[in-house]
Amino acid sequence: AQRVTQPEKLLSVFKGAPVELKCNYSYSGSPELFWYVQYSRQRLQLLLRHISRESIKGFTADLNKGETSFHLKKPFAQEEDSAMYYCALSGQRGAAGNKLTFGGGTRVLVKP
Amino acid sequence: DVKVTQSSRYLVKRTGEKVFLECVQDMDHENMFWYRQDPGLGLRLIYFSYDVKMKEKGDIPEGYSVSREKKERFSLILESASTNQTSMYLCASSLRRIYNQPQHFGDGTRLSIL
Numbered sequence: 001a002q003r004v005t006q007p008e009k010l011l012s013v014f015k016g017a018p019v020e021l022k023c024n025y026s027y028s029g030s031p032e033l034f035w036y037v038q039y040s041r042q043r044l045q046l047l048l049r050h051i052s053r054e055s056i057k058g059f060t061a062d063l064n065k066g067e068t069s070f071h072l073k074k075p076f077a078q079e080e081d082s083a084m085y086y087c088a089l090s091g092q093r094g095a096a097g098n099k100l101t102f103g104g105g106t107r108v109l110v111k112p
Numbered sequence: 113d114v115k116v117t118q119s120s121r122y123l124v125k126r127t128g129e130k131v132f133l134e135c136v137q138d139m140d141h142e143n144m145f146w147y148r149q150d151p152g153l154g155l156r157l158i159y160f161s162y163d164v165k166m167k168e169k170g171d172i173p174e175g176y177s178v179s180r181e182k183k184e185r186f187s188l189i190l191e192s193a194s195t196n197q198t199s200m201y202l203c204a205s206s207l208r209r210i211y212n213q214p215q216h217f218g219d220g221t222r223l224s225i226l
Contacts, residue, residue: 009152032212043116044155044202046214086154090212098143098162098212099170102155 002027002091004103012109013077021072021106023061023087032090033063033070034100039083047072047085057081077110084108115139116218118203124224131190133221135203142208144186145215146170146178149200161186162208193225 003026013019025031035047048056050063050070061072070087084107088100119134137144143162147155147170157170159178167178175197179187186205190197200222204215 004154006154034212034214036215043219044204044217049212049214051211088155098206098208099145099157099160099168100155100212100215101157101171102147104152104154 002031002089002101004087004089004101006085006087006103006106008106009104010107010109012111014111015079016076019074019077019081019108019110021085021087021108023070023072023103025068025070025087025089027068027089027091029091031063033061034088034090035059035061035070035072036086036088036102037083038086039080044086077108079110079112082108082110116203116205116216118201118218118221120221121219122222122224124226125190125193126226127193127195129190129193129225131193131223131225133188133190133201133203133223135186135188135205135218136184137186137205137216138184139205139216140183141205141216142183143206143213143215144180145204145206146176146186146188147202147204148172149202149220155202158188195225197223198225199223 037047038044087103145160146158161180203218207213
């Protein structure tokens, strides 16, 4: 079985401070990991995926297979980063591999 | 731009009613998904479909069924609504490829069962 755990339900940081959202997963094979974000009154949307190895809106995430983690980081948080963030895992290939298992979500609040 | 449209933003139904939630996407995506979103539990997959008339159970299919008669439309059916099915329901679609493709979400339907 695959599982995604986001231990923090709420993260509150000041503008300009670093922010790190933790994500741990349980899966025996080679997973694909994603971060999705939902801003206030907007749809849930993809933020980044580990196979792209890119930085989106200043966020980066590194897949650590040894620690089974995929933490999301940003060195200097901005007020517009306030949102709900979900870590998600896909553990299979083929048709069934297109489905995702989501974590419980972390709400980020960036204070001015 | 991919558009995933859910038929209702808010819906109020009574216990025991048969409830239909509709979702339409306009980008010819093979995959379609239904999730429910609850605080602290994140998104949980109810059912997904990777082709017309094809469906697979997700993690919490009990009390739900789905229908996919056309590629662009995926319906979620609550056979006999119960109060514990009060939730936000999200529909999503994606291309079907070897590697997981981004899922595109609708605005959601907030369903209340009284």
